Amino acid sequence: MLLKLYPDNPNYREFRKIADVLKDGGIIIYPTDTVYAIGCDINNNKAIQKIANIKGINADQANFSLICSSLSNLSEYAKVDNTTFKMMKKNLPGAFTFILQASNNVPKLFKSKKKTVGIRVPDHYIPLSIVEELGNPILTTSIHDPDEVIEYTTDPELIHEKYHKQVDLIIDGGFGKNTASTIVDCTTNSFEIIRPGIGELKL
Structure with a gap:
């Protein structure tokens, strides 16, 4: 199913439907402030296992991230010291994925052997809403195909064509960007940039 959302006049009742799909164990594809994500x-x-299968990876070794709506509940999922928190506050919401030590609340299947978790608070109303x-973070991973000339698909209709049989809902929020977040x-x-992306880090 393809659901179109309009940023100038969003219908917030649609977010209840999206949350219901997620609560029922559904998989969604949606826009962020960078690329489209699943x-x-x-x-x-x-x-979580279904997403790992779609990506062709092992769930226990995957570098999935969490999308949170704000920094307020961050300590539930990651261990953050004051210096790191202040730095993140300067940069979020924004096009960053911050790799942090995972807390015990991160589901075991999600947690990698490295005991770290990526945290995102994107500057985009759709994932935040x-x-x-939903009332809790969502797992997220970018949609991309390393075999293609263009690494990230930006057209939601092309995404729908490719993935509609594998996921429950695709949200069309307009064309996405083709550069990912800064990790x-x-x-x-020290705060080490391990993948440059759209976000320019303020320290």
């Missing part, structure tokens, strides 16, 4: 409710292990309505490793003493 996601599910972090509390549904079967859905979904998480608000910042916060697990050492």
Whole structure:
């Protein structure tokens, strides 16, 4: 199913439907402030496994991230010291994935052997509204095909054509970008950019 949302006049009742799909173990594809992503409710292990299968990877070794609606509930999912928190506050919401030490609340299937978790608070009303309505973060991973000349598909109709049989809902929020988020490793003493992207880090 393809659901079109309009940023100038969003119908917030649609977010209740999206949250219901996620609560039922559904998989969604949605826009972010960078590329389109695929996601599910972090509390549904079967859905997490489905996403791993779609990506062709092992769920326990995958570098999935969480999309949170704000920094307020961050400590539930990651261990953050004051210096890191202040730096993140300067940069979020924004096009960043911050790699942090995972807390015990991160579901076991989601947690990689490295015991770290990626945290995103994107500057985009669609994923933020979904998480608000759902009441907890969603698991997220970018949609891309490394074999293609263009690494990220930006057209939601082409995404629908490719993935509609594998997922429950595709949200059309207009054309996406073709550059991903900036990944910042916060697990050492310095904030190391391990993948440059759209976000320009303020320290």
